Structures are given as C-alpha cells and as structure tokens.
Amino acid sequence: EAQVTQNPRYLITVTGKKLTVTCSQNMNHEYMSWYRQDPGLGLRQIYYSMNVEVTDKGDVPEGYKVSRKEKRNFPLILESPSPNQTSLYFCASSSTDPLNRVRNEKLFFGSGTQLSVL
C-alpha cells in the first residue's frame, strides 16, 4: 500500500531536549516536505527536498533541521525544542514533473505528529 509513515503520532517533551520526527515513504517519490499546522494559521511549510541531498527552506525553517540521505526518508530534527514549536506536523511526498517541480496532483500526506513542548 502506498503510504507516508510518520512517527511518533504523539510526542510530549520538555524544552531543550533534542527530538526527531521520522518520515518515510514507499512510493519512490523525489519530493518530500514538512509542514506545521496551527489553529488559525493553516499549514506552513518548514523544509522541502527535491531529491536526495537536496533540501530547501520553506517559510518557517527556524529551529528545525532536516536531512535527506536516502530517497525514502526525510526526518525532521528539533535540536532544542521550545514551547512555540508545539504544533501538529505533517510530512508529505510527491513525484516530480519533467521540469523537476513538485507534481502535486497527488501530494501524499502522513497521518501527522502532534508535538507538545513543555
């Protein structure tokens, strides 16, 4: 079954304790991206990756890191989480078009990770 798998589904942590949210897709997609969803703000893109070893900042990258060492995995790293990073996080993936842009007819989203930083 084609899917994007995020782990964990729920995470409660304390300020400053490094954490990683994993994202894995089994569709051989080139494009992967991370979003945070906050009430009243919609979704905001954190980082995206067009392929292995190629990552770019989205609109709210501060406080986050990513890596793309393998095509299937795109972990989101919070080196020193703070309470303002409490949010619902989504990972998504897609194939790319011939111009190497996100294809997006089918942007597959993971189930989400609800993070609370105390």
Place this chain on the structure above:
Amino acid sequence: ELKVEQNPLFLSMQEGKNYTIYCNYSTTSDRLYWYRQDPGKSLESLFVLLSNGAVKQEGRLMASLDTKARLSTLHITAAVHDLSATYFCAGLRGGSQGNLIFGKGTKLSVKP
C-alpha cells in the same frame, strides 16, 4: 512574495444549497491546489489547476482558476453532510520547485 487568502474562513450551509469558496493569491503562481482535511485527519489532495481557465470537477465539487484575476474558486453544488471538512488552497511560489504556500483554510459545515 506569494500570499494566499481564502474566504470565507467559516461557512455553514444547508444540505442541498450551492456555495463558493474563494482563493486569492498575490503574485504569480505556476499552479493552484485544493486539499480537504477531515477533523482530526490528514490532508487529501482534491485538485491541481495548471493554467488559466482550468476547470476540474469531481462529484459535487468544481474548481476553477483565473490567473489574470489571481483567483481560484471551489464551487459546491447541492451540498451534503459528507462534504463537511476544512478546505485549503495552496500555490507554488513563483520560481520555486517545491515551496508551497497554503491559505488558512475554510471550515465548511453542512447541516441537514
């Protein structure tokens, strides 16, 4: 810088009625997307619109794009309760390969 604005943000409608959600964007976007999110769930892709005048329809939902007016619409025909969800539009920032900008979403509630 691309900004995407949706209105209304909240919409309560009766079953059987028609309504339109509007998505305005501030600068050129190569394409415009619509997504649906059910409460407590992830997002589901609905439509992608690639060119001026593009129209796509699935069931009771129809999306259109006017690039000159920088406007996309999502029209709901004869609403049913199952359409209750939050709908997001998103644009691809001009010149970017993958920088998506989302609107804040329209929460639709369809009542009997």
